[in-house]
Amino acid sequence: MRSVVGKQVNEVLDVLTKSFEEQAKLVEQARIAKKLESESLDGTLPCRQKKVGHRHVLTQTSEETEDTILGMGFQVVEGYEVEKDYYNFERMHLPKDHPARDMQDTCYITEETLMRTHTSPVQARTMDSHDFSKGPLKMISPGRVFRRDTDDSTYSHQFHQTEGLVVGKNNSMGDLKGTLEMIIQKMFGAERQTRLRPSYFPVTEPSVEVDVSCFKRGGSGCNVCK
Numbered sequence: 001m002r003s004v005v006g007k008q009v010n011e012v013l014d015v016l017t018k019s020f021e022e023q024a025k026l027v028e029q030a031r032i033a034k035k036l037e038s039e040s041l042d043g044t045l046p047c048r049q050k051k052v053g054h055r056h057v058l059t060q061t062s063e064e065t066e067d068t069i070l071g072m073g074f075q076v077v078e079g080y081e082v083e084k085d086y087y088n089f090e091r092m093h094l095p096k097d098h099p100a101r102d103m104q105d106t107c108y109i110t111e112e113t114l115m116r117t118h119t120s121p122v123q124a125r126t127m128d129s130h131d132f133s134k135g136p137l138k139m140i141s142p143g144r145v146f147r148r149d150t151d152d153s154t155y156s157h158q159f160h161q162t163e164g165l166v167v168g169k170n171n172s173m174g175d176l177k178g179t180l181e182m183i184i185q186k187m188f189g190a191e192r193q194t195r196l197r198p199s200y201f202p203v204t205e206p207s208v209e210v211d212v213s214c215f216k217r218g219g220s221g222c223n224v225c226k
């Protein structure tokens, strides 16, 4: 008797379970149908692009300098980061015994190959290849340079340079000053004043360094330029 009742109970449970599952299915189908009706998807719409990050400040500065100088008729020339001793030093009037060639400063790969310590080898190579019968040479050589140094907050074993070179007739120190002033005022503001100060570099004669007036215009006692 007990087994008959148990069997009937199970049959009733089966019917109820099936009925419930069917209803649940219908409810779910109705929900999906309603959702599809209310939402539409346009596959042809362009996606919204998220801007992530920005170009490195060194890249921005480098491009800004190049833009300025290209407008002044210079060409931009890039060279090798791994250079020959000959182009890096000897062509720059730095013979083998010159103090600037100290092993502390230069990262040598072999006796005659090194990581360039300045972008000057590009100048030597470009002077070699330039056809002067077709006109003067006006170039800049921006790029990374390397020194054998320990990094700290003010110094890096790898930094960036932009060198410029003009070889032609009737060029004067006035042209140099004018060119530097234009670049400086474009980069640091039109109100900047510049000053050339006599200096010494083995590769140029006469040699000057350029000073730029402080952006704070704080006068004496300025906490930026002192």
Ligand SMILES: [Zn+2]
Pocket: 214, 215, 216, 217, 218, 219, 222, 223, 224, 225, 226
């Ligand atoms: Zn200042």
